Amino acid sequence: MLERRFWPNFAFIFIALIICLSIWQMSIVGPYPSTPITPQYNNVPIYTLNTVNSTYTYPLEQLPKLDYSKLMNLNDFQFDILNECTSNPLLLVLVHTSPKNFERRKSIRQTWGKHRTNLKIVFILGTVQNSKQQKKLEEENKKHRDFVQGRFLDAYKNMTYKHVMAFKYAIYHCPQAKYILKTDDDVFVNMPTMMDFLTVELSPYGARNLLLCTPLVHSSVKRTFRSKWRVSFHEYKERYYPPYCPGWALLYSPDVLFTLYQEAQKSKYFWIDDVLITGILAKNKNIHHTSIRSLVLTRHNVDEIATNQSGSHNSSRIFLYGPPDLSIENMYLLWDFVKNQTNSKIILKDHR
Ligand SMILES: *[C@@H]1O[C@H](CO)[C@@H](O)[C@H](O)[C@H]1NC(C)=O
Ligand SMILES: *[C@@H]1O[C@H](CO)[C@@H](O)[C@H](O)[C@H]1NC(C)=O
Ligand SMILES: *[C@@H]1O[C@H](CO)[C@@H](O)[C@H](O)[C@H]1NC(C)=O
Ligand SMILES: *[C@@H]1O[C@H](CO)[C@@H](O)[C@H](O)[C@H]1NC(C)=O
Ligand SMILES: *[C@@H]1O[C@H](CO)[C@@H](O)[C@H](O)[C@H]1NC(C)=O
Secondary structure (H helix, E strand, C coil): CHHHHHHHHHHHHHHHHHHHHHHHHHHHHCCCCCCCCCCCCCCCCCCCCCCCCCCCCCCHHHCCCCHHHCECCECCCCEEECCCCCCCCCEEEEEECCCCCHHHHHHHHHCCCCCCCCEEEEEEEEECCCHHHHHHHHHHHHHHCCEEEEEEECCHHHHHHHHHHHHHHHHHHCCCCCEEEEEECCCCECHHHHHHHHHHHCCCCCCCCCEEECCECCCECCCCCCCCCCCCCCCCCCCECCCECCCCEEEECHHHHHHHHHHHHHCCCCCCHHHHHHHHHHHHCCCCCEECHHHECCHHHHHHHHHCCCCCCCCCCCCCECCCCCCHHHHHHHHHHHHHCCCCCCCHHHHC
């Protein structure tokens, strides 16, 4: 009697358990998104295949008359050094740099930022007060022709001017670019893979509605005086920031960039640029983030690459970026590593 009832009961419990487990799984991971670009905060990257030719051009007529000489709350803005975009790049890279970071700029020029067709890289700077230093910068620019310097003091709390000025450059001086990457001078971009990603995974004709980054959610506002990121209640009153993208790896489509530029020009100044632009303003305009977190190398991966000189170890996974705050030494290391990889044409969408 007992034995005859055991098996049906067991089967019932077993099936119930499976159902519970799958509901639990669904609640953690969520069903796979069916719409192209949705907010995505787990580690699963999603990609839109945009095979439709994007014919987007910046609608400059929507900007106010004096927009060009205005940078948020600065009314007498101008570019002091400018290098126009002469070709039709697939990708425009805007690298935030500090005037003193000569070695960092050099490391980018010698590694991932090396000249290639379809790519335009500029370094974004503010003004310096020391005229000797300015001379040096001008000489560096004369040699490489890759600076964009605007009229505001290059200072930590002026980062937001830099970001919005970089947008201004993209809109007025490089409108041909199909994609725009905003990054920092201590970041490694796996440029061969990035170019494949844009042409094969996205579209060589450009895409729409795109902000690819490594989003942060529920990030609390730092109030302690010891923090470099301390923000007063006067500057920002909420306890948490809206979901935003850390500024070292922001890949924009031109339409998103334009919308955010328009909003930023009207916005109150807030010095944490990525929070303002990709958080507060993006939220206002209903712009979503797509996570590419799984395509960023970890520090551990870099250590692996550094310790195994054979080049055949297991960090040869697909990646678009190195970890942020990379040392100059590791910049060269990763470039050697990337150059050694022969299978660069990897289809990322098969990598889910
Ligand atoms: C996009 O434009 C290119 C070049 O003009 C053309 O060769 C291609 O067929 C177009 N693709 C689509 C999907 O319209
Ligand atoms: C930011 O730039 C403006 C314009 O040059 C300048 O007046 C201001 O002092 C700078 N801010 C900081 C914190 O240096
Ligand atoms: C790249 O390949 C060369 C030659 O095979 C090797 O000496 C070097 O260690 C490799 N570098 C990396 C970072 O894998
Ligand atoms: C280095 O790579 C080789 C080849 O894949 C592997 O067998 C070895 O364990 C690696 N060594 C270290 C220290 O990771
Ligand atoms: C690398 O990782 C993959 C799967 O993660 C594994 O199949 C492969 O054996 C690993 N290769 C080495 C050399 O450890």
